[in-house]
Amino acid sequence: MPASTDRYDIAVARYFEAWNTRQPDALARAVALAWNPQGGYTDPLADVRGYEGIVAVVAAAHAQFPGFVFRQTGSVDGHHDTARFSWELVNEADGSAPVAGSDVITLDAEGQIVSVLGFLDRVPAGA
Secondary structure, rough: OOOOOOHHHHHHHHHHHHHHOOOHHHHHHHHHHHEEEEEEEOOEEEEEHHHHHHHHHHHHHHOOOOOOEEEEEEEEEEEEEEEEEEEEEEOOOOOOOOOEEEEEEEEEEOOOEOOOOEEEEOOOOOO
16 A cells, blocks of 8 residues: 655645745744654765754855746655655746756654655755
């Protein structure tokens, strides 16, 4: 019997809410909702643990790409405590998406993220 996808979809929706929140207090709340307190985030440019580290990575992305939002592409695929999905970083002004990637997340029993392994599939030169 296939597992319910609601758990994965909810976790990924919270993940994108965190990545798209710009106001510092709201960002801290969004990260706390999406991640387990000991959760981590690892991609080619970052390897952090805990809320403060994750908030710092998200804030740095906003500083590097002002006026951009993260958007899920395709559907979430998951089994057991693991899910994968793809995303783009989209310019709100012109709709271009110079950065794209794929992430694999692991969830705890409550559906919070324990770990993110991020892969950059498309990155502009010099970024």
